[in-house]
Amino acid sequence: MNLMRYLGFDGTAEIDLDRGTCFGKLLFIDDLVTYEASDPRALKAEFHAAVDDYLETCRQLGRPPKKPHSGLFNVRTTPEKHRDLLLCAAERGISLNAVVNEAIAQFLSAKCSDGIPTPSCTVAVNLVDTFVPSTDPRNFVTVSPSGDTVTPTLFIEAFGGRQKEAPANPH
Structure with missing residues (x-):
């Protein structure tokens, strides 16, 4: 569509x-x-x-045309992801709401091509649950804005959840 x-x-x-x-x-x-x-x-x-x-x-x-967006919505997730988000928030000293808002902002601002982030964006993907098995819920793929840091060597392709090998040098 x-x-x-x-x-x-x-x-x-x-x-x-x-x-x-x-x-x-x-x-x-x-x-x-x-x-x-x-x-x-x-x-x-x-x-x-x-x-x-x-x-x-x-x-x-004599009525407004647009349906107002309240900024409130429910997100259904697994109990494990809920716990992991709460732990992340506690470790950083911020609220669960702040963690979710950061993740949403990051998702909306990421400009990716073929699942590989461009050097102009930062993407952190939690590698747990169905995408990539991991015993550490704080295991992240991170690419700095300059594209210098990639840890570990996996990317999760946007919208598909398929694994891809990260390039040895993202440039």
């Missing part, structure tokens, strides 16, 4: 091969707003028209 953005609104862009159409819907709103077209260029125009129409409808109804 591809995403489009217009006037701060996000929408999907999908293809139905059986029907020979492109379609999508607006994301993160309280209403269901969909759009459809015969080709990708037309879908983009329909997406823009759907956003414009949605904004006008909300204005006429």
